Amino acid sequence: MISQLTTGQRADWRRFRKFADTALAPRADMCDAEQELPRAIVKDLADEGWISSLLPEDWGGSARDTVTYGLLSEEMGRACSTVRNFVAVEDMVSHSIWKWGTPAQRARWLPAVAAGEAVLAFALTEPGVGSDAKSVTTEARPDGPDLVLNGVKEWISFGQLADAFLVFAQYEGHHTAFLVDRDSPGIYVEPLRNLLGLRGSMLARITFDDCRIPSDAMVGRPGSGLAFVASSALDIGRYSTAWGCVGLAQACLDASTGYAEKRTQYDSVIMEHQLVQRMLADMITGVRAARLLCWEAGVAKETRASDAVHQTLVAKYFSSTMANRVASDAVQIHGARGIGGESPVARPFRDAKVMEIIEGTTQIHQTLLGRWSSRVHHPADDSVQL
Structure with missing residues (x-):
């Protein structure tokens, strides 16, 4: 495999390894013991260009190829699985916004996430719904010019830290995604602590109780x-x-x-x-x-x-x-x-x-x-x- 890497990929791999050894590994036990990911680490990751790195440079990313992204993920996993999990979650949500979101959603969140100024969470799992994702019971219904969201999401990585959530819900019988600001009325965040592993991932239970969101919070189309x-x-x-x-x-x-x-x-x-x-x-x-x-x-x-x-x-x-x-x-x-x-x-x-x-x-x-x-x-x- 190594012989198939380009000169640039090998250089990146060495750089990833050095930063992981000096900046991440020394803080990994602290993240585990204190069950949190400090914002300072988020900023360090952003400064290195490790967040949203799959996105185009126009949106704050590094336009990183998938093999190089894999090498980055390996070094993060070697040093601190919590950090690797964090970067993966940010990449999952930022990529979703870039690919399926509206221009306004992209402009508001993508540069901020890449700069380490905002944190996003992926809210799919529910107390009674894990692998069977199509069976989510969280529901979004129209109410005048807005939408009203009701349901509970659980085991949400970095839910304690997130500024917004990519929420998956039923909308008029269709499985649909919504980008929900943490400051929206009717959101309640409950920390989940003392996990077996990835203890720094700041998991949370998110309750939406008649949470009112604008109709343009939808990501993609109904059913997507x-x-x-x-x-x-x-x-x-x-x-x-x-x-x-x-x-x-x-x-x-x-x-x-x-x-x-x-x-x-x-x-x-x-x-x-x-x-x-x-x-x-x-x-x-x-x-x-x-x-x-x-x-x-x-x-x-x-x-x-x-x-x-x-x-x-x-x-x-x-x-x-x-x-x-x-x-x-x-x-x-x-x-x-x-x-x-x-x-x-x-x-x-x-x-x-x-x-x-x-x-x-x-x-x-x-x-x-x-x-x-x-x-x-x-x-x-x-x-x-x-």
């Missing part, structure tokens, strides 16, 4: 909420998560290798123990295989391959399950230190499990890919890209 707005946003989220899992697993591998080279048991460093070697071998293989799948998905997206969405599903499925195995083995290699309060792999271990839940559970991916398998042929068939 799930099929177009949400689906394209979730594809970005899955792609970012897949690469982020590679970074998380790489961090676990690095920590485990360093520890195994120093820790002595039975008169030798544990690196010489065959069972430890087996775990490290599986880690190396898993990380490299996942990185290749992510790169392949990035190329498919960049070239607009017909199976690009499924390539991303493959990458996210494999990478998230791999990250869980690697993080678990990393804790095992560290032994008692792995479960201690100062463990270097405890946070990645907790974060890794969340990766199998967000942007579609492992089981949803298995179902989707299982159905797709009937349309996958041998790679020698030029009509199908693998």
Whole structure:
């Protein structure tokens, strides 16, 4: 894969890694312990051009290609999964506004988000609706010149911090998206704390109680909420998560290798123990295989391959399950230190499990890919890209 990167992509990767090491990794444990993402980190990310980087430069973005965006996501995932999650959410919503929003919505929010001056949240999940997104019960109804929104959204990443929400609701029987300002009357934000992982993601439960919004808050057309707005946003989220899992697993591998080279048991460093070697071998293989799948998905997206969405599903499925195995083995290699309060792999271990839940559970991916398998042929068939 590395041999296929351009000179510019390699230079960007080195720059991403340096910033992640110096500005993100030292603050990752703080985000986890204090369960928040400081605005100062948001500003640092904006100053580096890491927010909304997929957008054109005219809208504050960096017009970053998808492979380079993947390398960025890997380095964020290696240093701090909370930060990677934040950037992914902003990219999901800003891309939706850029592609489906009105000129006024673009002008108001896109430059502000890219500059780190505004935060957006993706409000799809509900207390009783997770993977079955088409069944959302939040409803928007016309009321004079305005719309009235009623319903509850839950597990909304950065909902505590957001200045606006991309809300998915039923509108006259159609799944539709709306961009809702946090200052709208009838919005109530309840923090959700003490999560298993991604504890700095500032999740919230958002209640809309006769929340009055202007009719021009709609993003796209009635009925486009799930099929177009949400689906394209979730594809970005899955792609970012897949690469982020590679970074998380790489961090676990690095920590485990360093520890195994120093820790002595039975008169030798544990690196010489065959069972430890087996775990490290599986880690190396898993990380490299996942990185290749992510790169392949990035190329498919960049070239607009017909199976690009499924390539991303493959990458996210494999990478998230791999990250869980690697993080678990990393804790095992560290032994008692792995479960201690100062463990270097405890946070990645907790974060890794969340990766199998967000942007579609492992089981949803298995179902989707299982159905797709009937349309996958041998790679020698030029009509199908693998």
